[in-house]
Amino acid sequence: MRPRYLREDDQPWLRALLDVYRAHEGQPRRVLSDRLREPLLVEGPPDKRKRAIYVLDRLMKRRVQAVVRPRDAREALFGARAGGLTREAALKEIAARHEVEPQVLMECLFADLPGERRLCALPADLDPGQLALRTNLALVQGLVARSQRVTIRAHGNARDLVRYARLRGLLCEARPLRAGAMLELSGPYALFRRTLVYGRALGSLVPRLPWCDDYELRAEYRLDDAPRTLVVRPGDPLYPCEEPRRFDSKLEARFARDFGKSAPDWDLVREPRPVRAEGTLIYPDFELSHRHREERWLLEIVGFWTEGYLETKLRRLRAAKLERLILCVDRERACGRSDWPEGARVIPYRRKIDVASVLAALNADPIPAASARPASS
Numbered sequence: 001m002r003p004r005y006l007r008e009d010d011q012p013w014l015r016a017l018l019d020v021y022r023a024h025e026g027q028p029r030r031v032l033s034d035r036l037r038e039p040l041l042v043e044g045p046p047d048k049r050k051r052a053i054y055v056l057d058r059l060m061k062r063r064v065q066a067v068v069r070p071r072d073a074r075e076a077l078f079g080a081r082a083g084g085l086t087r088e089a090a091l092k093e094i095a096a097r098h099e100v101e102p103q104v105l106m107e108c109l110f111a112d113l114p115g116e117r118r119l120c121a122l123p124a125d126l127d128p129g130q131l132a133l134r135t136n137l138a139l140v141q142g143l144v145a146r147s148q149r150v151t152i153r154a155h156g157n158a159r160d161l162v163r164y165a166r167l168r169g170l171l172c173e174a175r176p177l178r179a180g181a182m183l184e185l186s187g188p189y190a191l192f193r194r195t196l197v198y199g200r201a202l203g204s205l206v207p208r209l210p211w212c213d214d215y216e217l218r219a220e221y222r223l224d225d226a227p228r229t230l231v232v233r234p235g236d237p238l239y240p241c242e243e244p245r246r247f248d249s250k251l252e253a254r255f256a257r258d259f260g261k262s263a264p265d266w267d268l269v270r271e272p273r274p275v276r277a278e279g280t281l282i283y284p285d286f287e288l289s290h291r292h293r294e295e296r297w298l299l300e301i302v303g304f305w306t307e308g309y310l311e312t313k314l315r316r317l318r319a320a321k322l323e324r325l326i327l328c329v330d331r332e333r334a335c336g337r338s339d340w341p342e343g344a345r346v347i348p349y350r351r352k353i354d355v356a357s358v359l360a361a362l363n364a365d366p367i368p369a370a371s372a373r374p375a376s377s
Contacts (some may be wrong), residue, residue: 001228001229001230002231003136003139003143003230004021004047004048005132005136005139005236005237006048006051006052006132006135006136006237007132007237008129008132010044010128010132011128011129011132012042012128012358013040013042013043013044013049014044014052014128014131014132015042015128016040016041016042017040017044017049017052017053017056017131018056018126018127018128018131020032020035020036020040020120020308021039021056021060021119021122022121022122024077024119025060025119025120025121025122026118026119027118027119028115028116028117028118029062029114029116029117029118029119030116032119033115035267036053039336048135051135051138051139052131052132052135052326054135054138055131055134055135055138056122056131058138059122059123059126059134060119060120060122061119061120061121062113062114062117062118062119062120063118064117064118065111065116065117065118066107066108066111066112067098067100067104067108068098068100068104068105068108068111069108070109070111070112071112073094073098073105073108073109074109074110074171075107076094076097077090077091077094077105079178080093080094091105091106095364097181098224105257105365106366107127110217116120118120118134130239132237133237133238133239134239135237136236136237136238136239137206137207137239140203140206140230140232140236140238141200141203141204141206142203142315143203143205143219143221143230143254144199144202144203144206144217144219144230145199145200145202146185146195146199146221147153147187147202147219147220147221147230148186148187148220148221149169149184149185149186149187149219149220150183150184150185150186150187150202150217150218150219150220151183151184151185151215151217151218152182152183152185152209152215152217153180153181153182153183153207153214153216154180154181154182154183154209154212154214154215155177155179155180155181155211155212155213155214156180156212156214156271157208157211157212157213157244157271158180158181158183158212158274159181159271159274159283160208160211160244161181161183161205161208161209161212162174162181162183162274162281162283163283164204164205164208164244165185165205166182168201168204168205169201170185170198170201170205171185171186172184172185173185174274174280175276175281176273176274176275176276176281178273179214179273180212180214180273181274181281185202185205187199187202187219187220187221198339206238207238207240207241208240208241208244209232209238209240209324210234210240211239211240211241211243211244212234214234215232215233215234216231216232216233217230217231217232217233217350218230218231219232236243243360246270247270248285249303251303251351251352252285252286252301254352255284255286255301255328255352255353255355256268256270258353258355259288259355259358262355262356262359263355263359265286265290265291265292266288266289266290266291266362267285267288267290267291268286268288269286269288269289270286271283272286272287272298273282273287275298275320275322276320277316277317277319277320277374278315278316278319280315280316282317282320284298284299284300284325285299285300285301286298286299287299288326288358288362295324295362296298296324297324297325297326297362298322298324298325299325299326299327299328299358300317300325300326300327300328301328301353302327302328302329302330303330311339314339314340314341317341317344318339318342320340320341321341321342322341322344324343324344325341325342325343325344325345325349325357326344326345326346326361326362327340327341327346327347328347328349328353328358329346329347329348329349330348330349330350331348331349331350332350345361
């Protein structure tokens with residue numbers, strides 16, 4: 001199923017809707033609600049208009065605006081009335097106590113109710129085109145959040161998707177493809193009764209998809225007791241999140257920059273093809289590929305760790321049996337280990353990875369046997 005996205009021909013009525021919202025900035029929400037029950041200058045399809053209003057309501061924050069705290073005003077006024085004062089007398093006495101006019105005190109009385117809260121300004125850069133993209137994103141996220149099963153085939157930024165899914169606690173199984181990875185995620189309606197938090201976490205993957213070179217998301221769900229499949233591909237008009245970080249640390253970014261300058265015959269791939277080991281995927285930090293000969297190395301930076309984390313990482317690297325692997329290991333933590341993966345070339349570093357040492361390891365011939373000692377410094 002392809003959703004009914006908002007596109008360019010929806011922008012005239014989106015502009016009219018935006019104008020209404022901006023005209024009511026600073027006013028109580030109930031005033032805007034009354035206006036939205038009336039026709040707009042340009043009317044849009046009711047279902048699309050409802051979706052756009054949902055997005056605008058989430059973007060337009062509300063604040064309590066009152067010179068006297070509503071709770072204090074209620075407590076004082078109701079107490080005065082319970083003590084026997086008339087309405088007018090109670091208002092006059094409490095207003096004088098707070099040094100405001102009685103009418104101002106009345107306006108503060110229920111200023112914290114949802115309909116009385118004042119509307120804040122919308123983002124200054126929000127235009128009809130961006131509103132359309134945000135509305136489309138909310139539509140897809142809503143369907144994904146109600147799914148029973150989601151699969152994502154991604155290439156270029158797949159590593160970020162896998163890491164993000166695991167950080168959000170999603171039930172995710174990833175396997176490598178010739179290009180990129182395939183993620184299989186259980187939808188909230190397949191497993192849980194309380195699905196809201198899990199569904200939101202699952203939907204939060206969607207705005208990261210546009211940063212992939214190629215992708216396809218398929219979400220299976222039911223509508224009117226009939227099975228449906230949502231399909232999202234590149235080119236679909238969705239609002240993307242901010243660009244994910246390209247590097248996990250400044251150390252990685254500096255190495256990538258220095259290596260690019262010093263090794264013109266080598267290509268540095270930020271997201272190499274993942275490697276399966278012990279039922280999970282390993283994403284080495286870099287792949288170093290020679291431009292003129294069939295030679296490909298994987299490079300892993302081993303910096304901060306706990307002892308348990310390091311043991312797990314090295315065990316998985318040994319299980320992967322990688323033929324060409326370079327390990328760059330923090331010098332202060334590399335001492336005394338004898339369980340490096342077989343055939344790996346180990347380069348210690350301190351604060352900065354020496355590109356000359358990496359090139360020396362790449363050009364060393366033949367590939368040395370397993371070594372527990374650093375290859376060079």
